[in-house]
Each structure stands twice: as C-alpha cells, then as structure tokens.
Amino acid sequence: LFGRSGGLDDAFWEELEEIFIMADMGSEATQKLIGNLKKRASSMAVTEAARFREVLSAELEAIFPLPKKPKVAAAPEVVMMVGVNGVGKTTTIAKLAYRARLQGRKVLIAAGDTFRAAAIGQLEIWAARVGAGIFSKAEGSDPAAVAFEAVDMAQREGFDLVLLDTAGRLHTQVNLMEELRKIKRVLEKKHPGAPHRIVLVIDATTGQNALSQTKLFHEAVGVDEIVLTKLDGTAKGGVMVSVAITHRLPISFVGLGEKMEDLRPFVGEDFAKALLG
Amino acid sequence: SLTDRLSEAFRKMRGQARLDEKNIQDGLREVRLALLEADVNFKVVKDFIDRVRDKAMGADVLKSLTPGQQLVKLVHDELVELLGGEQKGLDLRQKPVKIMLVGLQGSGKTTTVAKLANLLRSKYKLKPYLVPADVYRPAAIEQLHVLAKQLGVPAYPSTTDMNPADICADAIKKAAEAGCDAILFDTAGRLHLDEPLMEELSAIKARCAPQEILFVADAMTGQDAVTVAEAFNARLDITGVVLTKMDGDARGGAALSIKSVTGKSLKFVGMGEKLSDLEVFHPDRAASRILG
Numbered sequence: 161l162f163g164r165s166g167g168l169d170d171a172f173w174e175e176l177e178e179i180f181i182m183a184d185m186g187s188e189a190t191q192k193l194i195g196n197l198k199k200r201a202s203s204m205a206v207t208e209a210a211r212f213r214e215v216l217s218a219e220l221e222a223i224f225p226l227p228k229k230p231k232v233a234a235a236p237e238v239v240m241m242v243g244v245n246g247v248g249k250t251t252t253i254a255k256l257a258y259r260a261r262l263q264g265r266k267v268l269i270a271a272g273d274t275f276r277a278a279a280i281g282q283l284e285i286w287a288a289r290v291g292a293g294i295f296s297k298a299e300g301s302d303p304a305a306v307a308f309e310a311v312d313m314a315q316r317e318g319f320d321l322v323l324l325d326t327a328g329r330l331h332t333q334v335n336l337m338e339e340l341r342k343i344k345r346v347l348e349k350k351h352p353g354a355p356h357r358i359v360l361v362i363d364a365t366t367g368q369n370a371l372s373q374t375k376l377f378h379e380a381v382g383v384d385e386i387v388l389t390k391l392d393g394t395a396k397g398g399v400m401v402s403v404a405i406t407h408r409l410p411i412s413f414v415g416l417g418e419k420m421e422d423l424r425p426f427v428g429e430d431f432a433k434a435l436l437g
Numbered sequence: 438s439l440t441d442r443l444s445e446a447f448r449k450m451r452g453q454a455r456l457d458e459k460n461i462q463d464g465l466r467e468v469r470l471a472l473l474e475a476d477v478n479f480k481v482v483k484d485f486i487d488r489v490r491d492k493a494m495g496a497d498v499l500k501s502l503t504p505g506q507q508l509v510k511l512v513h514d515e516l517v518e519l520l521g522g523e524q525k526g527l528d529l530r531q532k533p534v535k536i537m538l539v540g541l542q543g544s545g546k547t548t549t550v551a552k553l554a555n556l557l558r559s560k561y562k563l564k565p566y567l568v569p570a571d572v573y574r575p576a577a578i579e580q581l582h583v584l585a586k587q588l589g590v591p592a593y594p595s596t597t598d599m600n601p602a603d604i605c606a607d608a609i610k611k612a613a614e615a616g617c618d619a620i621l622f623d624t625a626g627r628l629h630l631d632e633p634l635m636e637e638l639s640a641i642k643a644r645c646a647p648q649e650i651l652f653v654a655d656a657m658t659g660q661d662a663v664t665v666a667e668a669f670n671a672r673l674d675i676t677g678v679v680l681t682k683m684d685g686d687a688r689g690g691a692a693l694s695i696k697s698v699t700g701k702s703l704k705f706v707g708m709g710e711k712l713s714d715l716e717v718f719h720p721d722r723a724a725s726r727i728l729g
C-alpha cells in the first residue's frame with residue numbers, strides 16, 4: 161500500500177478499498193470509512209501514504225467507543241456471555257476468569273449451557289485450571305435456574321465476580337432469544353443491577369453476518385460490550401468497523417489463541433495496524 | 438432482493454428491450470454488491486463478474502424476460518453451475534469407509550461427525566465407529582463420547598495423553614473388532630497457520646488413508662474462507678466440504694469462495710444442532726440464498 165507514488169492518489173484509495181473489503185469491512189462501511197478518511201487526511205494535513213496509518217488510527221479511535229466500567233452497587237458483579245454457536249464464549253469465560261484471578265478477585269463460573277454435550281465438563285476443567293469456583297446443575301436444567309442459584313451462591317460465599325456461560329444459539333432462533341431474556345429477567349430480580357455486563361462474543365472469521373448477530377442480540381437483551389475472538393488467525397475482523405458505526409458498541413477484549421492467557425484489551429491502533437497488514 | 442435491485446437499475450433505462458454493454462455494466466455493479474454483501478471473496482467476485490459479463494454480452498434475448506430478470510437468471514444459472522458442477526456424494530465403495538473431519542476452531546466438526554454417523558447408519562446401513570482425536574480442547578473426547586452414546590454407536594476410548602495419529606491408527610483395528618465398517622475421525626480445531634498441527638493432520642492422513650477428508654466450514658465465514666480452505670486443501674487434498682450453521686441467516690457466500698478456490702465438492706450442509714440436522718448440499722438453494 162505504501163509502495164508506489166507515495167501520495168494519497170486514486171490508486172492509493174482504490175488499493176485501500178480492496179484491502180478493506182478483503183478484511184470483511186463490507187462495501188457500504190468501506191465507502192463510508194474511505195469518505196471519512198479523505199476528510200480526516202486533509203484536516204490532519206497528511207498527504208503521503210507513509211503517514212496514512214496515523215489517519216486510520218485517529219479515525220478508528222473516533223469510531224470505536226471505549227468500554228464503560230459498570231456500576232456494581234453490591235457484589236457480585238455479574239457478567240453474562242452470549243453469542244452464536246462455536247464463537248468462543250466458554251473459552252473467553254476461562255480467559256476472563258484467569259484475568260480476574262490475577263487481580264485477586266474471587267471468581268465463580270456459572271455453567272449456564274445446560275444443553276450441549278459436555279458443555280459443563282468443559283467449564284469444570286477450565287474452572288480448575290484458573291482457580292475459579294464453579295456452579296452447575298444437571299444437564300437439561302433450566303439455565304435461568306443455574307443463573308439464579310449461582311448468584312445466590314456468590315452472594316452467600318462472598319464471590320466478587322460471576323461469569324455466566326450460556327449455550328450457543330443462532331440470533332434467528334426466536335425461542336432461544338426469549339430464553340436469554342428470561343435469564344436476564346431472573347438475574348435482575350435476584351440481584352438488582354445484574355447482569356452488570358452482557359458480553360456478545362463474535363468470531364473474527366465472521367463476515368457480514370456479524371451485523372445481523374449484533375442487531376438481534378442487542379435488540380433481545382441489550383449488549384454492553386463485544387469480545388472479538390480468533391484474531392490470531394488470518395481474518396481481520398473488519399466487519400467490526402461496520403458494527404461500531406451502526407451500533408456504537410465497544411470492543412472490550414480480543415481473543416488471540418486457545419490458552420487462558422490469550423486475551424488482550426482491544427486497542428484501536430493495533431486493529432488499524434493489522435488492517436493495513 | 439437482487440431481482441428488485443436489478444429491476445430498479447434497469448427501470449432507470451426505460452425502453453431498453455435487451456442487454457447491452459451499458460446496461461450490463463450497471464446491472465453487474467448491483468450483482469457485485471450483492472455477492473460481496475453475501476461474503477463471497479473479493480477476487481472470486483471479480484472472476485465471477487467477468488464470466489457473467491462474457492455470457493451476458495453473447496446472450497440471446499429472451500422475449501419473456503426484462504433485461505433485469507434476464508441478468509438475474511444468467512447470474513443464478515452461472516452460480517448453480519459453479520457451486521454444483523458434478524455433484525459427488527461420499528465415496529463408500531471400499532470398506533471400511535474412513536472419513537476424517539478437519540477445519541478451524543468451532544466450525545462444527547464434532548457435531549458433524551455424529552450427524553454423519555447418523556446418516557451413514559440410517560441411509561446406507563453402515564455400522565459407524567467414532568474416533569475422538571482432539572486431545573487438546575477440554576472435554577472434547579467426552580463431547581464425542583456423549584454423542585456416540587446418544588446414537589448408540591461405539592467410540593474409541595481416547596485419553597488426552599495419547600497422540601492423535603496413534604489414536605486414529607489404533608481405532609481402525611478397534612473398529613474392525615467391533616464389526617464396524619465406517620470410521621469417522623474427529624480432529625481438533627486448528628489454524629491453518631499452525632505448522633505442527635497441520636503436520637499432525639498430514640500424519641493422520643498418512644497412517645489412516647481416509648477415503649474422505651471433509652473440510653468443515655462455518656456458513657458465516659467471510660473473506661478469509663479462501664485463505665483457510667486453500668491452506669487445508671494444499672496440505673491434505675480434501676475430498677469435500679461441509680457448510681455448517683446454514684439454519685441461520687448467513688448468506689453463505691463462503692460456499693462459492695471455497696468451491697472456486699479448491700474445486701472440491703460442497704457435499705453437506707448443517708441445518709441445526711440435532712444429529713438429524715444434516716442435509717445434502719443443493720446448489721440451486723445455495724445460489725438463491727447467496728443472491729439474497
């Protein structure tokens with residue numbers, strides 16, 4: 161991209177358009193972003209391609225809002241993980257639990273996926289590895305009951321943080337989205353303020369469908385922040401630009417692998433750097 | 438829908454009764470946008486549009502269709518041909534049938550192994566044997582054992598201290614002892630960038646000689662589908678593709694990307710989480726869905 165004439169000429173913008181589309185930004189968001197970048201480049205008086213990354217970083221900083229720290233009136237803080245099947249919700253809970261443990265917090269993991277084969281077993285192994293407590297009920301139990309009883313246990317035993325796993329579900333499955341609403345209602349009744357954060361997990365290999373996922377999960381239960389997983393692959397997660405423009409939701413963390421340490425706070429500048437390759 | 442968008446684009450050129458260079462150009466712009474929106478890879482879209490342009494330029498005008506309708510039909514037919522080609526099912530000629538499933542993390546391999554076992558038994562009267570070869574993901578072995586129990590089929594008693602290639606090789610013997618004639622290998626999800634893990638797949642292939650190596654891909658995969666499919670195919674010479682989670686609203690453009698870049702058959706579609714939720718891939722349905 162920074163090879164040829166060195167200026168921000170037509171060839172530059174054309175090549176940038178191709179880079180953005182191949183990064184999954186989508187044609188509409190790409191057009192919008194390029195329009196913004198042209199304005200910002202001129203307002204920043206940037207004319208050489210070598211300085212373009214500064215323009216993109218500044219623009220992305222404006223597009224991606226910062227995550228808000230939730231107000232937790234009384235312990236425990238309750239974080240509910242949601243998202244479609246296979247995106248990394250369970251593994252991200254392990255990573256968040258590990259991070260909280262490093263901060264000295266007492267963490268309870270709630271095995272809210274009572275449906276999928278070995279979902280509870282998967283979390284039991286992770287909880288032991290990261291030094292978190294785990295609450296579970298029999299497979300097939302009502303996930304709202306798991307949520308309720310986990311928070312009850314956390315209140316009684318002085319846990320600082322409850323990380324609630326939910327079963328993967330497609331955003332188009334109306335009854336399963338209603339199930340999420342019920343879990344949220346039960347949490348609100350049990351512990352005012354809960355769930356303090358609803359985290360939508362999105363796989364970085366996802367294309368434009370991330371827009372539909374975000375829209376429907378946000379409409380169903382209200383999403384507070386997004387975790388973007390599997391950024392250690394070759395996918396760039398460019399659709400998140402479109403998601404940010406449309407929904408103004410912060411990305412709090414990115415997943416960079418399968419180990420408990422493989423979670424990093426989202427930084428717009430790193431995202432910009434990776435986009436430009 | 439694309440038909441509506443094209444009708445609108447063509448309506449702006451009133452009185453044009455046939456496809457010509459100018460109105461094809463505008464129509465193809467709409468088609469390109471629709472394909473990109475559907476997650477078809479940028480370069481695959483470019484090649485596809487070029488093919489369609491050549492066909493459109495040389496096309497005889499059908500009196501019954503408007504130019505917009507005609508272009509949609511041309512695009513649809515071209516898509517169906519690219520997606521389908523010569524439809525190949527599973528190669529079940531040699532017994533035992535050995536099928537290996539590979540792909541990125543979370544794409545649906547473990548679930549698809551169980552679905553395939555269900556299909557092989559109900560449709561082809563085979564006796565499936567499941568092989569959990571994922572020793573890394575917590576409770577992955579348990580997950581496949583639970584599914585095997587639900588199906589009432591035997592599974593290899595893998596443990597996490599075993600080597601995946603050894604598991605697969607030994608499973609072939611155990612499957613024969615159990616009187617099974619179809620063996621399904623579930624491998625761990627992995628990145629195409631992970632050299633040791635990609636090498637592990639080559640080792641399993643070398644030791645077990647599966648007749649089918651199915652690349653399992655998520656229907657919501659975006660532009661990256663090309664890079665990933667190419668890498669798995671280059672390493673393993675896959676024999677087919679399964680597109681999962683097609684019960685959602687993902688347009689599934691990855692199907693065209695993967696088919697174009699590997700040339701390998703799209704064989705099955707995952708349509709839900711139940712073990713019966715596996716369908717044969719239909720090129721015409723996939724084409725309509727991609728076009729939106």
Ligand SMILES: Nc1nc2c(ncn2[C@@H]2O[C@H](COP(=O)(O)OP(=O)(O)OP(=O)(O)O)[C@@H](O)[C@H]2O)c(=O)[nH]1
Nearest residue numbers: 245246247248249250251328390415416417542543
């Ligand atoms: N490379 C990579 N793999 C990841 C990452 N996050 C999760 N995974 C892998 O993705 C696969 C699915 O992860 P899970 O945590 O089971 O996903 P899930 O959303 O809980 O899945 P369901 O509960 O079945 O919907 C596992 O193999 C994880 O190890 C990541 O950041 N990078």
Ligand SMILES: Nc1nc2c(ncn2[C@@H]2O[C@H](COP(=O)(O)OP(=O)(O)OP(=O)(O)O)[C@@H](O)[C@H]2O)c(=O)[nH]1
Nearest residue numbers: 245246542543544545546547548626682707708709
């Ligand atoms: N809705 C839907 N969900 C599916 C489909 N196929 C698999 N799933 C779900 O997707 C999630 C991941 O499936 P797995 O079979 O664990 O995926 P995997 O490829 O084995 O994952 P790793 O072993 O971690 O790489 C689970 O929640 C499955 O139930 C499908 O066709 N439709």
Ligand SMILES: [Mg+2]
Nearest residue numbers: 249250273328
């Ligand atoms: Mg899970």
Ligand SMILES: [Mg+2]
Nearest residue numbers: 546547571577
């Ligand atoms: Mg698996």
